[in-house]
Amino acid sequence: MSRYHPLLVALHWLLAIAILVALFMGTFSLAETPNSDPNKIFGLRGHMSVGISILVLMLIRVITRFASTRPPKVETGNALIDTAGSVAHVGLYVLVFAMCISGLALANLAGLPGIVFGGYGTLPADFSEYGPRAVHGIIAKLLMALVLLHVAGALYHQFIRKDGLIRRMWFGNRKS
Ligand code: HEM
Ligand code: HEM
Structure with a gap:
């Protein structure tokens, strides 16, 4: 088997975009907008919708990952790098799920489903009084660092080892 299952490939790239969008918008827009700003609800609506979509797609991805045949583990000759x-791949799954769970916990504690999607009630002055808010912020930083490492790893394979690893995460004949 020379490539990942096409559904896993599609989900990898769709999720990569959605996760990067959630990380960027969360950090540079949502967290910077005070809850008193009338536009905050729109930001939260978008962020929570993207976040929940990420959770659903991740669940489909995990099932597909275990139900499909995967290419053999790459070997670089250096056991530590391998x-x-x-560890980084498992870590990416764990941190993305942790983002979704802490986000949902925060949203529920703050009554956001009703406020953001139902249109009743008002936002709390800020979210800092809710424990999962800090967890969500810290895990976001860890996830950013791991995504950077992951992309650096992909570039290392592509341009230094020149082993064409990126092809495994793209569509095409899986037998060759
Ligand atoms: C992989 C999925 C997710 C990612 C990558 C993500 C990312 C982020 C980031 C980067 C921040 C800003 C953190 C900071 O700078 O301290 C944030 C804030 C927040 N996120 Fe998420 N998030 C995700 C899922 C969710 C979900 C599922 C929900 C709720 C349904 C949610 C609700 C929130 C809320 C309420 C805030 C606080 C905004 C504020 O402080 O004004 N997130 N998120
Ligand atoms: C945006 C730039 C990205 C690039 C260039 C990239 C590249 C790749 C490549 C080439 C592989 C295949 C590795 C192999 O053949 O063993 C891979 C696998 C993987 N990528 Fe990415 N990736 C990116 C973003 C992300 C993001 C944002 C995440 C999740 C947060 C992610 C999670 C994973 C995981 C978990 C695997 C292991 C395969 C699996 O079990 O699904 N990637 N990536």
Whole structure:
């Protein structure tokens, strides 16, 4: 098997975009907008919709990952780098799920489903009094660091090792 399942490939790139959007918008727009700003609800509506979509797509991705055949683990000849690659992949799954769960916990504690989607009630002055808010912010930073490492790893394979690894995460004949 020379490539990942096409559904896993589609989900990898769709989720990569959605996760990067959630990270950027969350950090540079949502967290910077005070809850008293009338536009905050729109930002939250977008962010929560993207976040919940990420959770649903991640669940489909995990099922597809275990139900499909995957290409063999890449070997660079350096056991440390190989292990780091595997740990990073598991870590990406764990951190993305942790973002979704802490986001949902925060939203529920602050009554956001009703306020943001139902149109009743008002936003709390800010979210800092809710424990999951800090967790969500810290995990976001860890996820950013791991995504950077992951992309650096992909570039290392592509341009230094020149082993064409990126093809495994693209569509095409899976047998060759
Ligand atoms: C992978 C999924 C997600 C990512 C990458 C993400 C990312 C972020 C980031 C980067 C921030 C700003 C953190 C900071 O700078 O301290 C944030 C804030 C927030 N997120 Fe998420 N998030 C995700 C899922 C969710 C979900 C599922 C919900 C709720 C349904 C949610 C609700 C919130 C809320 C309420 C805030 C606080 C905004 C504020 O302080 O004004 N997030 N998110
Ligand atoms: C945006 C730039 C990105 C690039 C260039 C990239 C590249 C790749 C490549 C080439 C592979 C295949 C590795 C192999 O053959 O073993 C891969 C796998 C993987 N990527 Fe990415 N990726 C990116 C973003 C992301 C993001 C944002 C996430 C999640 C937060 C992610 C999560 C994963 C995971 C978990 C795997 C392992 C395969 C699996 O089990 O699904 N990637 N990536």
